[in-house]
Amino acid sequence: MKWLCSLSLLIGFALNPALAQTTDLPDPALPRDDYVTALLQKMTLPEKIGQLRLISVGPDNPKENIRDMIEKGQVGAIFNTVTRPDIRQMQDQAMQLPRLKVPLFFAYDIVHGQRTIFPISLGLASSWNLDAVATSGRISAIEGSEDGLNMTWAPMVDISRDPRWGRVSEGLGEDTFLTAEIGRVLVQSIQGKNPADRHALMTSVKHFAAYGAVEGGRDYNTVDMSPQKLFQDYLPPYKAALDAGSGGVMVALNSLNGTPATADSWLLKDVLRTQWGFTGITVSDHGAIKELIRHGVAGSPREAVKVAIKSGINMSMSDEYYIRYLPGLVESGEVTVDEIDDAVRHVLNVKYDMGLFRDAYAHLGPVGSDPADTNAESRLHRAEARAVARQSLVLLKNRLQVLPLKKQGSIAVIGPLADSKRDIMGSWSAAGRAAQSVTLLEGIRNAVGSQVTVNYAKGANVTDHQGLLAYLNQYEQTIQSDPRTPEQMLAEAVAAANKSDVIIAAVGEAQGMAHEASSRSDITIPAIQRQMIAALKATGKPLILVVMNGRPLSLVHEDQQADAMIEAWFPGTEGGNAIADVLFGDYNPSAKLPMSFPRSVGQIPIYYNHLPSGRPYRFDNPEKYTSHYYDEANGPLYPFGYGLSYTTFTLSEVKLSATTMARDGSITASVTLTNSGSRDGRTVAQLYLHDRVSSISRPVKELKGFQSVFLKAGESQTLTFTLSPDMLKFYNQQMQLIAEPGKFDVMIGLDSARVNSASFTLL
Numbered sequence: 001m002k003w004l005c006s007l008s009l010l011i012g013f014a015l016n017p018a019l020a021q022t023t024d025l026p027d028p029a030l031p032r033d034d035y036v037t038a039l040l041q042k043m044t045l046p047e048k049i050g051q052l053r054l055i056s057v058g059p060d061n062p063k064e065n066i067r068d069m070i071e072k073g074q075v076g077a078i079f080n081t082v083t084r085p086d087i088r089q090m091q092d093q094a095m096q097l098p099r100l101k102v103p104l105f106f107a108y109d110i111v112h113g114q115r116t117i118f119p120i121s122l123g124l125a126s127s128w129n130l131d132a133v134a135t136s137g138r139i140s141a142i143e144g145s146e147d148g149l150n151m152t153w154a155p156m157v158d159i160s161r162d163p164r165w166g167r168v169s170e171g172l173g174e175d176t177f178l179t180a181e182i183g184r185v186l187v188q189s190i191q192g193k194n195p196a197d198r199h200a201l202m203t204s205v206k207h208f209a210a211y212g213a214v215e216g217g218r219d220y221n222t223v224d225m226s227p228q229k230l231f232q233d234y235l236p237p238y239k240a241a242l243d244a245g246s247g248g249v250m251v252a253l254n255s256l257n258g259t260p261a262t263a264d265s266w267l268l269k270d271v272l273r274t275q276w277g278f279t280g281i282t283v284s285d286h287g288a289i290k291e292l293i294r295h296g297v298a299g300s301p302r303e304a305v306k307v308a309i310k311s312g313i314n315m316s317m318s319d320e321y322y323i324r325y326l327p328g329l330v331e332s333g334e335v336t337v338d339e340i341d342d343a344v345r346h347v348l349n350v351k352y353d354m355g356l357f358r359d360a361y362a363h364l365g366p367v368g369s370d371p372a373d374t375n376a377e378s379r380l381h382r383a384e385a386r387a388v389a390r391q392s393l394v395l396l397k398n399r400l401q402v403l404p405l406k407k408q409g410s411i412a413v414i415g416p417l418a419d420s421k422r423d424i425m426g427s428w429s430a431a432g433r434a435a436q437s438v439t440l441l442e443g444i445r446n447a448v449g450s451q452v453t454v455n456y457a458k459g460a461n462v463t464d465h466q467g468l469l470a471y472l473n474q475y476e477q478t479i480q481s482d483p484r485t486p487e488q489m490l491a492e493a494v495a496a497a498n499k500s501d502v503i504i505a506a507v508g509e510a511q512g513m514a515h516e517a518s519s520r521s522d523i524t525i526p527a528i529q530r531q532m533i534a535a536l537k538a539t540g541k542p543l544i545l546v547v548m549n550g551r552p553l554s555l556v557h558e559d560q561q562a563d564a565m566i567e568a569w570f571p572g573t574e575g576g577n578a579i580a581d582v583l584f585g586d587y588n589p590s591a592k593l594p595m596s597f598p599r600s601v602g603q604i605p606i607y608y609n610h611l612p613s614g615r616p617y618r619f620d621n622p623e624k625y626t627s628h629y630y631d632e633a634n635g636p637l638y639p640f641g642y643g644l645s646y647t648t649f650t651l652s653e654v655k656l657s658a659t660t661m662a663r664d665g666s667i668t669a670s671v672t673l674t675n676s677g678s679r680d681g682r683t684v685a686q687l688y689l690h691d692r693v694s695s696i697s698r699p700v701k702e703l704k705g706f707q708s709v710f711l712k713a714g715e716s717q718t719l720t721f722t723l724s725p726d727m728l729k730f731y732n733q734q735m736q737l738i739a740e741p742g743k744f745d746v747m748i749g750l751d752s753a754r755v756n757s758a759s760f761t762l763l
């Protein structure tokens with residue numbers, strides 16, 4: 001019956017202009033549910049369907065088209081526009097509609113900064129420092145909300161154990177606990193106390209679910225995994241972000257165990273709504289509803305819409321299908337008005353939470369207050385970006401303490417990434433401007449002034465593979481290739497190296513090589529750069545490699561050639577200054593890898609928390625019929641949690657407060673951490689647990705806690721971790737979350753490979 005009423009309202013609206021008269025919004029003082037219920041009652045079906053549409057501004061959808069849609073009440077939210085005048089104009093239109101004035105919300109991909117670009121997410125995760133994470137979240141929210149935005153498509157918490165996948169750059173690494181912790185802090189720092197606040201944004205955690213496990217690391221590919229692995233390893237970070245209050249969920253493009261996430265009512269309703277109690281919005285990813293046809297779960301666009309809305313997709317991102325097919329589906333009764341109302345309710349819920357019904361201009365401020373220059377230097381937060389960026393730089397190698405460098409003599413600064421303003425920002429660099437970023441060359445010059453002679457040469461292009469260049473420059477010209485021959489460039493670099501005391505070479509990937517749709521089957525540094533590194537090595541000068549990249553690379557040769565190596569990721573607007581801080585010892589490196597670095601692509605997937613297998617390989621007692629490769633080591637080149645410092649840290653044995661734990665009790669594990677070197681510094685103590693015997697095989701170790709600690713040279717500190725039965729729980733074969741009695745190992749280390757252990761019994 002209900003749909004009949006709405007249908008008559010819809011038809012009535014078209015025939016009877018009286019119905020087009022202004023209708024007031026409910027009283028914004030009403031509690032959310034009452035408000036939204038009252039508002040829904042006032043809405044026509046077309047108005048409701050309009051709320052379900054999320055429209056992207058872009059070359060194929062210019063602002064004029066969108067203005068037309070807004071005027072017809074066909075839009076619920078906009079993304080990809082980032083200036084206050086544009087946003088204000090669109091909001092004005094929505095607020096001047098003749099009948100119901102439901103404000104729009106405005107979203108953007110603020111993944112690692114809006115105008116001031118912070119390190120890419122994988123770099124941020126390398127800090128293992130939740131204060132640094134919170135700084136980047138808070139500044140992103142300030143700058144995004146100052147631009148008039150209400151929502152960001154972040155955090156991206158897809159666990160990935162496959163560096164071939166270009167989107168590992170956007171995530172927080174391979175580990176469930178670390179990702180969940182950082183995801184939680186990002187939500188808290190971006191949304192603040194209330195997403196309606198002047199300097200807060202609502203978050204939309206993505207990509208639900210398990211997008212990071214695409215087969216072969218090939219983007220948009222299939223995901224298939226056991227329920228245990230899904231619930232134990234892959235879902236907790238999304239859940240942590242939602243428990244922290246994230247108002248949005250972006251649904252993944254992949255299928256999971258055969259069902260595309262966009263068509264997965266189990267995932268979007270049973271898990272997300274019923275089990276987890278989520279009341280915010282679900283948003284499909286770009287064009288995902290259309291893609292249900294190619295996935296083979298819908299035979300036509302109309303059917304795709306029916307499947308998506310019934311599965312629990314509230315807003316459709318960038319497609320025309322909801323507006324085209326929902327009216328007919330409602331008319332035929334295939335989709336009920338209740339189903340439409342359910343989706344609209346969630347959209348209105350988040351608009352209410354964003355405070356838009358109280359003030360549609362809350363993030364825009366009064367007319368006339370828009371910044372005269374959107375890109376003004378004064379709008380940036382450089383000090384914060386530099387402080388965070390230097391904590392994201394992982395010291396991988398430092399032979400004979402070649403680092404830190406003294407600010408004296410002469411330095412050759414070489415490499416295709418040494419002076420690239422665009423690359424240092426990384427992919428998804430929101431409204432960041434390359435012109436405002438500091439390259440490594442500039443950072444070094446800023447650090448040394450006139451004290452040091454800096455000899456710069458590009459040395460090589462990022463790649464000389466014409467097909468790859470064409471691919472990377474397809475949508476925007478991001479790679480400027482030097483027209484000189486490789487021989488000319490190399491000769492210039494060798495000459496610069498020969499007249500310098502030390503070489504710093506910035507090598508790796510262009511930012512576009514680690515992005516969406518940027519999977520690789522070869523994770524080495526491109527060949528032309530490897531030739532350059534070999535030529536530099538041949539000069540005999542100390543060689544320091546600064547590697548910029550958006551994924552773990554296979555760095556076996558580089559590890560052999562370099563005297564020192566820094567994993568810089570893409571460190572953002574202040575990246576060059578931050579790297580110089582580390583090179584010259586103005587900052588003592590403290591970052592740790594959030595992903596294992598394979599020796600070769602053949603080892604993938606490689607992750608520290610694997611199961612033991614029935615035939616574990618022992619390198620101290622190698623046996624043929626054990627689990628290993630005969631042409632490659634089992635272990636990574638650099639393990640999860642690894643990173644050096646200019647000082648040395650030592651850890652005492654692990655002390656437990658008791659050797660048994662009651663089922664309703666807890667015990668503590670303590671270690672004394674000592675800075676045994678001669679420089680002040682920060683490191684990360686990592687707590688791992690292992691269940692020795694259980695009803696299903698459990699990982700050799702799992703991260704369950706960490707502490708980022710600063711110690712002065714010579715200083716010691718006792719670190720205490722509380723252990724509780726909750727930390728010992730896992731999904732058993734019947735999918736019950738339980739902690740089984742028995743022995744557990746407690747391991748504490750400064751990386752995942754070298755740990756001190758003790759053990760206790762859960763009663």
Ligand code: NOJ
Pocket residue numbers: 109153206250285286516
């Ligand atoms: C597609 C990407 O998968 C997603 O991460 C992003 O947020 C949307 N496009 C919007 O730009």
